[in-house]
Amino acid sequence: MALLDIRDLHLAMRSFDGEAHVLNGISLSVERRQVWGLVGETGCGKSLTGLSVSRLVPTPPGRYMRGEIRFDGRDLLAMPERQVAALRGTRIGMIFQDPTTNLNPAFRIGTQLVDVALAAARRKPGVLAGGGRRAAERLAVQMLEKVGIANAAERLQDYPHQFSGGMRQRVLIAMALVGQPDLLIADEPTTALDVSVQAQILRLIRSMVDEFDMGVLMITHNLGVVAQSCTHVAVMYAGNIVESGPVRDVLMHPRHPYTQALLAAIPTRGTARGALRGLAGAVPNLIAPPPGCRFAARCGRVSAACTVLPPLTGALHRTACHHADHADA
Amino acid sequence: MLRFVLRRLMLLVPVMFGLTVMMFIIARLLPGDPVGLAAGPNATQAEIAAYARDFGLDQPVWVQYGRYLWGLLHGDLGVSIFSRRPVLADLIAYLPATMELVFAAMALAVGLGIPAGLAAAVWRNRWPDYASRVAALAAISMPRFFLGLLLQLTFAMWLFWLPLGGRFPIILEPPPTVTGFLTLDALFAGDWEAFVTACRHLALPAIAMCLSPLATIMRMMRASTIEVLQQDYVMTARALGLPPRLIVFKYVAKNAVSATLTVIGLYFGWLLGGTVLVETVFDWPGIGLYATSAIVSQDFMPVIGVALVIGLMFMLVNLLVDVLYGVINPKVRYT
Structure with a gap:
């Protein structure tokens, strides 16, 4: 049984213009020690997929129309909020994009970390050996050391604004992992950071995967991040997963026209000036989307068959396209 | 910081x-014959x-002002031309009553306004929000003296629950003075009965005074809480598994209070200046009542003295608020 198994998830969001069908049948499963990259352009629904797993999408305006999010075999969407809340921090951890806005500016790092540890320990006694505030403080120091913050014991007394962006992201990772979650959802954890710091943070997350024996769902729009730190990847387009599988297979042998176009758009050293290849056209309107494949309007291989939504097919390397490129499969 | x-x-x-200059000029510009009134x-x-010579009122205004300033530097606030008592002694006698009333009203306003504002924001657009909105509108739009009269009618005249006015019954022995606040002094003396009596007298005027700051603080707190609730770190706190109660009462409240603090400081000064009407309605022996009787008899030294004390208190409270900002928001640096 997979740790996380999302099946045919449909989510609509109410907006001023009408209800947008933002997730259109997402299927994805994550095992322990797998790092899944969820890639796609802005607005394709990757963050909403991540938030859905923590059940942090406000409903309304959100509305789940169909599907299941099975975590350890139980459907999160069918659970009452109290039970989902009990999973947060101890079973499902989350880190977010912007470390400057995700720490509370009015409280010391230590206070925040200790409160998270205490909250986790109440539901998972194994988190704190011995229990109590003193044990939580010791654990907080250990966690900060583990994520690579020097002078951890002293830095507990500091406020978030006294840390750099990369350090703050480390603190947030420490907070997300203090409850020893089985699944970590990382929503663009490196987007707001310098390139050199990005690499450090990605290595840190990778090293934590084995230590905590957890699965990771890493949301990003950066294929470089995926290549560097993921074992698997799912490519999203306009609310659909169009292609998924082991990183090597998908990046080396993309079958879906969208994945192929994405990879072709990455400039390499040999790319001549002015020879960048973008993708013509724009993302469809999700309030009244065209029937069938949502990529059809921008696709070079479009045919009459494309008015019917193609299912995600295949064993390990899966593709949702009627004209998938199977030449090298 | 220091x-x-x-x-x-x-x-x-x-x-x-500047305050002394203004008050002096205003006092002299007003028509009237204070000496004639005082002499009988x-x-x-x-x-x-x-009589005028006795008080130096035959001198030109600038000489009078110079003498006043000279006195002020030596801790002398002048003398009432009516009672011939030094203004400073009167202020020391009357100020604690006013401060007790203002502190009680502010304690009620802050103690009820902040939780009510939090509740209204957390249950936004549900019944606690609607109820507090209607109550706030009613409290803001009702003049304080009128509210005072209504309270007197209801609780003193019809229900006989609380006394009509005054601060402490003349027939009873007040507790020995330590702070000048009768409620606190009674507690220090261990006199439970006197404490209850003092509270019963304090209740109606304090309620009459607290309602409009209460309403304002509540609305400010609601607005700033709603803003804080939308911050990323609140979502993060939920995702990290912090219990909702801890998030609201600890993490959100501290961030939201800092915006409300400004209003609390301003209202404090506003209440000090605004005790005049409430003290008159409730016959409360504070500086408001003192100032009213001085104004009626055109006795200007007490009026200037009261204005100086209110101005001083206002500035000190706002300084305290600025210092508290730093306590609440660690990013504030004092230079």
Whole structure:
């Protein structure tokens, strides 16, 4: 049984213009020690997929129309909020994009970390050996050391604004992992950071995967991040997963026209000036989307068959396209 | 931090100086014959002139002002031409009553307004929000003296629950003075009965005074809480598994209070100046009532004294608020 198994998830969001069908049948499963990259352009629904797993999408305006999010075999969407809340921090951890806005500016790092540890320990006694505030403080120091913050014991007394962006992201990772979650959802954890710091943070997350024996769902729009730190990847387009599988297979042998176009758009050293290849056209309107494949309007291989939504097919390397490129499969 | 406080305290000097100038000018510009009033209806012209000479009121205004300032530097706030009592002694006698009333009203306003504002924001657009909105509108739009009269009618005249006015019954022995606040002094003396009596007298005027700051603080707190609730770190706190109650009462409340703090400081000064009506309605022996009787008899030294005290308190409270900002928001630096 997979740790996380999302099946045919449909989510609509109410907006001023009408209800947008933002997730259109997402299927994805994550095992322990797998790092899944969820890639796609802005607005394709990757963050909403991540938030859905923590059940942090406000409903309304959100509305789940169909599907299941099975975590350890139980459907999160069918659970009452109290039970989902009990999973947060101890079973499902989350880190977010912007470390400057995700720490509370009015409280010391230590206070925040200790409160998270205490909250986790109440539901998972194994988190704190011995229990109590003193044990939580010791654990907080250990966690900060583990994520690579020097002078951890002293830095507990500091406020978030006294840390750099990369350090703050480390603190947030420490907070997300203090409850020893089985699944970590990382929503663009490196987007707001310098390139050199990005690499450090990605290595840190990778090293934590084995230590905590957890699965990771890493949301990003950066294929470089995926290549560097993921074992698997799912490519999203306009609310659909169009292609998924082991990183090597998908990046080396993309079958879906969208994945192929994405990879072709990455400039390499040999790319001549002015020879960048973008993708013509724009993302469809999700309030009244065209029937069938949502990529059809921008696709070079479009045919009459494309008015019917193609299912995600295949064993390990899966593709949702009627004209998938199977030449090298 | 210490330098900041010292600099602000030094700023008090020019402000207080300006206040004396303004009050002096206004007092002289007003029509009327204070000396004639004070000397009595049967006084002759010669007696009135002698009376004026006694108080130095025959001198030009700038000489009077100079003498006043000189006195002020030596802790002398002048003398009432009516009672011939020094203004400073009167203020020391009356100020604690006013401060007790203002503190009680502010304690009610802050103690109820902040939780109510939090509740209204958390249950936004549900019944606690609607109820508090209607209550706030009613509280803001009702004049305080009218509210005072309504409270007197209801709780003193019909229900006989609380006394109509005054601060402490004359027939009873008040507790020995320590702070000048009767409620606190009664507690210090261990006199439970006196404490209850003092509270019963304090209740109606404090309620009459607290309602509009209560309403404002509640609305401010609601607005800033709604803003804080939308911050990323609140979502993060939920995702990290912090219990909702801890998130609201600890993590959100501290961030939201800092915006409300400004209003609390301003209202404090506003209440000090605004005790006049409430003290008159409830016959509360504070500086408001003192100022009212002085104004009626055109006795200006007490009026200037009261204005100076209110100005001083207002500045000190706002300094305290600025210092509290730093406690709440660690990013604030004092320079």
